[in-house]
Amino acid sequence: xxxxxxxxxxxxxxxxxxxxxxxxxxxxxxxxxxxxxxxxxxxxxxxxxxxxxxxxxxxxxxxxxxxxxxxxxxxxxxxxxxxxxxxxxxxxxxxxxxxxxxxxxxxxxxxxxxxxxxxxxxxxxxxxxxxxxxxxxxxxxxxxxxxxxxxxxxxxxxxxxxxxxxxxxxxxxxxxxxxxxxxxxxxxxxxxxxxxxxxxxxxxxxxxxxxxxxxxxxxxxxxxxxxxxxxxxxxxxxxxxxxxxxxxxxxxxxxxxxxxxxxxxxxxxxxxxxxxxxxxxxxxxxxxxxxxxxxxxxxxxxxxxxxxxxxxxxxxxxxxxxxxxxx
Ligand SMILES: Nc1ncnc2c1ncn2[C@@H]1O[C@H](COP(=O)(O)OP(=O)(O)OP(=O)(O)O)[C@@H](O)[C@H]1O
Numbered sequence: 001x002x003x004x005x006x007x008x009x010x011x012x013x014x015x016x017x018x019x020x021x022x023x024x025x026x027x028x029x030x031x032x033x034x035x036x037x038x039x040x041x042x043x044x045x046x047x048x049x050x051x052x053x054x055x056x057x058x059x060x061x062x063x064x065x066x067x068x069x070x071x072x073x074x075x076x077x078x079x080x081x082x083x084x085x086x087x088x089x090x091x092x093x094x095x096x097x098x099x100x101x102x103x104x105x106x107x108x109x110x111x112x113x114x115x116x117x118x119x120x121x122x123x124x125x126x127x128x129x130x131x132x133x134x135x136x137x138x139x140x141x142x143x144x145x146x147x148x149x150x151x152x153x154x155x156x157x158x159x160x161x162x163x164x165x166x167x168x169x170x171x172x173x174x175x176x177x178x179x180x181x182x183x184x185x186x187x188x189x190x191x192x193x194x195x196x197x198x199x200x201x202x203x204x205x206x207x208x209x210x211x212x213x214x215x216x217x218x219x220x221x222x223x224x225x226x227x228x229x230x231x232x233x234x235x236x237x238x239x240x241x242x243x244x245x246x247x248x249x250x251x252x253x254x255x256x257x258x259x260x261x262x263x264x265x266x267x268x269x270x271x272x273x274x275x276x277x278x279x280x281x282x283x284x285x286x287x288x289x290x291x292x293x294x295x296x297x298x299x300x301x302x303x304x305x306x307x308x309x310x311x312x313x314x315x316x317x318x319x320x321x322x323x324x325x326x327x
Pocket of ligand 1: 042
């Protein structure tokens with residue numbers, strides 16, 4: 001079966017000088033959670049915004065294919081895309097106030113989302129809003145409908161934003177770091193909520209995160225992004241058991257293992273920073289930070305298949321990790 005969201009060869013440039021996304025491909029299967037991971041500045045948010053056609057004015061996107069439920073998104077007019085957004089595909093952000101309007105009550109803005117896409121009465125839209133507030137774990141939903149966003153805690157605002165995204169019963173939810181700004185307990189609650197919604201409603205979720213702990217808990221499939229490219233893509237179990245790209249291995253080495261980290265030990269990080277890449281850049285963008293780099297890393301890099309649904313972009317062969325470990 002074709003994936004619900006198909007992205008192939010996506011490129012995004014800003015003002016023609018910075019290439020934020022450089023030929024990224026990924027596919028989100030129906031009813032599954034696909035995580036897009038990588039350090040800050042790798043192009044995760046820009047990729048998601050490009051899919052939704054919500055890039056800032058200077059951003060230009062091109063792609064070999066961009067399709068939702070088999071239908072081309074690249075050829076859609078702005079009006080047709082706006083009809084799809086918030087209806088069959090919805091997006092939530094790290095900061096709920098990106099989506100919530102401080103001037104309107106929770107109820108009126110949730111109802112407005114439904115009434116923009118469906119012919120329903122205000123009463124029916126408010127009933128649906130109350131039902132969804134209950135579904136995302138908000139008690140006394142009737143009372144919350146009459147409140148303004150500033151009267152809610154950060155965790156509640158995040159739940160309201162999720163409920164609002166669900167008003168039209170979307171098939172795809174794109175969630176850009178939805179838990180980063182929350183404290184750890186609320187983070188865990190929101191992740192449990194998203195996993196439950198994915199299961200119960202058959203939602204497909206494209207979850208952007210830099211937290212590999214989150215990935216391990218919720219993802220079916222993972223795409224690792226570096227400097228605008230997907231450098232490794234794999235089913236979650238395969239990625240954690242057999243990471244191939246040196247960048248993925250570096251990210252995983254930074255995750256503390258319970259019981260193995262001493263209190264006084266600093267958390268790991270990969271030395272160096274993600275480079276900003278100009279159009280025409282050739283070779284592997286990770287080479288300056290990579291212990292395995294050699295002169296060939298400045299030339300074209302092959303993409304290797306490394307098992308079912310697992311591929312990576314590197315000059316090293318698919319079995320390099322085992323070969324290096326062998327005596
Ligand atoms: N409006 C813009 N104009 C110019 N450059 C931009 C714009 N938006 C993003 N970029 C650049 O695109 C690159 C990718 O940014 P993006 O926000 O997608 O990264 P990210 O991986 O989502 O990181 P974060 O986790 O910090 O959001 C960065 O170098 C960023 O500076």
